[in-house]
Amino acid sequence: MATHAGGLTATRTVLVRGLRRGFGARTVLDGLDLEIGAGEFTALLGRSGSGKSTLLRALAGLDRDVAGSGLVDVPERSSVVFQDARLLPWQRVLDNVVLGLTGPDAQERGRAALAEVGLAGRERAWPNELSGGEQQRVALARALVSEPDLLLADEPFGALDALTRLRMHELLRELCTRHRPAVLLVTHDVDEAVTLADRVLLIDDGRLTVDIAIDLPAPRSHRQPRFLAYREQLLRALGVDQKED
Amino acid sequence: MTASVLTRPQTAAAPLPTRRARRRLGPGPAIPFGAVLGPLLLLALWSIGSAAGWLDSRTLSAPWTVVTTAGDLIASGRLQDNLAVSAQRAALGLGIGTVLGTVLALVSGLSRWGEALLDGPVQIKRAIPGVALIPLLVLWLGIGEQMKVTTIVLGVFVPVYIHTHNGLRSIDSRYVELGESLRLRPAVFLRRIVLPGALPGFLLGMRFAVVGAWLSLVVVEQINSTSGIGYMMDLAREYGQTDIIIVGLVLYGLLGLVSDGAVRLVQRKALSWRRTLAD
Numbered sequence: 001m002a003t004h005a006g007g008l009t010a011t012r013t014v015l016v017r018g019l020r021r022g023f024g025a026r027t028v029l030d031g032l033d034l035e036i037g038a039g040e041f042t043a044l045l046g047r048s049g050s051g052k053s054t055l056l057r058a059l060a061g062l063d064r065d066v067a068g069s070g071l072v073d074v075p076e077r078s079s080v081v082f083q084d085a086r087l088l089p090w091q092r093v094l095d096n097v098v099l100g101l102t103g104p105d106a107q108e109r110g111r112a113a114l115a116e117v118g119l120a121g122r123e124r125a126w127p128n129e130l131s132g133g134e135q136q137r138v139a140l141a142r143a144l145v146s147e148p149d150l151l152l153a154d155e156p157f158g159a160l161d162a163l164t165r166l167r168m169h170e171l172l173r174e175l176c177t178r179h180r181p182a183v184l185l186v187t188h189d190v191d192e193a194v195t196l197a198d199r200v201l202l203i204d205d206g207r208l209t210v211d212i213a214i215d216l217p218a219p220r221s222h223r224q225p226r227f228l229a230y231r232e233q234l235l236r237a238l239g240v241d242q243k244e245d
Numbered sequence: 246m247t248a249s250v251l252t253r254p255q256t257a258a259a260p261l262p263t264r265r266a267r268r269r270l271g272p273g274p275a276i277p278f279g280a281v282l283g284p285l286l287l288l289a290l291w292s293i294g295s296a297a298g299w300l301d302s303r304t305l306s307a308p309w310t311v312v313t314t315a316g317d318l319i320a321s322g323r324l325q326d327n328l329a330v331s332a333q334r335a336a337l338g339l340g341i342g343t344v345l346g347t348v349l350a351l352v353s354g355l356s357r358w359g360e361a362l363l364d365g366p367v368q369i370k371r372a373i374p375g376v377a378l379i380p381l382l383v384l385w386l387g388i389g390e391q392m393k394v395t396t397i398v399l400g401v402f403v404p405v406y407i408h409t410h411n412g413l414r415s416i417d418s419r420y421v422e423l424g425e426s427l428r429l430r431p432a433v434f435l436r437r438i439v440l441p442g443a444l445p446g447f448l449l450g451m452r453f454a455v456v457g458a459w460l461s462l463v464v465v466e467q468i469n470s471t472s473g474i475g476y477m478m479d480l481a482r483e484y485g486q487t488d489i490i491i492v493g494l495v496l497y498g499l500l501g502l503v504s505d506g507a508v509r510l511v512q513r514k515a516l517s518w519r520r521t522l523a524d
Binding site: 060061062079080082084086088089090091095099100126127128142 | 419420422423424425426427428429430433437438441442444516517518519
């Protein structure tokens with residue numbers, strides 16, 4: 001079933017071998033293997049309950065309480081963007097961005113990161129004063145300010161409205177082109193996956209069932225025939241029947 | 246197109262059906278000087294009662310007598326001297342009790358062993374009234390300042406502990422996860438997430454603690470004391486001077502109110518990031 005990914009680069013950023021995770025009697029990840037190359041933008045699709053978040057949490061090292069086995073090798077410098085922006089409400093925006101950042105130029109780097117996500121001038125604002133989209137942009141700035149080799153994003157735009165989501169897609173593409181981290185973007189939105197990723201994985205029953213490279217030129221559009229072809233292929237793999245027009 | 250736009254105001258000008266204002270679920274805007282209305286009402290009732298002769302001056306002196314007595318006490322310096330002694334005791338007890346309560350709450354909130362060893366004894370202490378410990382404290386520490394300050398400390402540290410501990414434990418686990426994902430050092434985690442997260446609880450505990458400090462003070466100063474507001478009141482009891490007793494009571498009340506107000510002020514400043522019903 002699995003087709004081989006095209007754009008696997010020579011340097012490998014993530015290596016997962018035989019990953020098993022379970023909650024009680026239920027097996028969520030069943031001997032999963034995965035490699036992600038440096039700078040590769042990978043989207044992970046799956047129905048709810050398919051284990052996509054469990055995989056991301058395993059890569060992020062946030063599942064110490066979960067039973068399981070397997071090899072997980074991720075770079076020391078990796079960042080997580082959660083579905084909720086997860087800003088500390090008692091810290092101002094800039095302090096949220098530089099949280100955990102060390103070095104004398106931390107503040108400067110924080111300001112630069114905020115400017116990059118279009119929030120220059122909002123350094124002193126409280127997270128509560130920002131809109132949902134702005135909060136998620138702060139979260140992106142916080143994730144990228146440490147120049148990570150791997151960016152793990154767990155449905156980061158799931159809680160945003162459609163228009164804001166489109167803007168965030170653009171921003172994320174831009175930031176990733178500039179910083180070149182390897183990305184694992186967990187999503188349930190096929191369009192989002194095809195729009196953003198170099199490679200799309202599909203997880204089902206704790207295993208990767210589809211692994212395809214998305215070979216589309218830069219400004220991707222829903223109207224491109226090949227975009228639609230990828231979309232259809234992934235929807236079919238997800239078990240969604242599409243009506244013939 | 247234009248015509249339809251032009252005709253619109255006419256339809257809008259037609260009488261609208263009167264709609265009842267939607268019921269607010271929050272408490273609504275603040276009443277100006279709302280906090281003093283209740284006390285003023287009490288004062289008015291008291292004045293009327295005294296003026297009309299319903300209140301015997303041996304039972305309860307009239308407000309104006311209390312004011313004159315307060316003036317005399319200030320003129321002779323008795324009030325200031327006793328107040329200074331009392332305030333010093335309260336401040337010392339409050340300071341030590343706050344530090345003790347906070348440290349215990351941190352240890353017990355951040356480690357399971359700390360909780361296992363500390364939480365039980367504090368809960369037991371909470372169940373024992375402060376007054377009940379005084380006989381034991383007198384035997385151990387005598388009747389000097391040490392005993393008095395210790396009694397206040399014991400009254401203060403419990404609310405600080407309870408509320409700080411509760412605040413700590415109710416910090417959203419998502420923030421702990423965030424800290425882990427950012428690989429925060431324990432010191433940074435404590436400073437950026439734990440302490441600010443527990444601050445609302447701590448400040449609530451402080452509101453109980455400042456009032457509690459004055460309460461404990463009353464108790465200790467009426468036992469074997471030779472100075473302080475409580476002593477002044479106890480002496481007045483022996484001579485049946487209700488006016489002096491009232492001066493002492495009003496003073497205690499004012500001190501409690503002022504210190505509670507001070508903590509609330511700090512609360513408003515320190516928690517300005519919060520948006521709650523009370524704002």
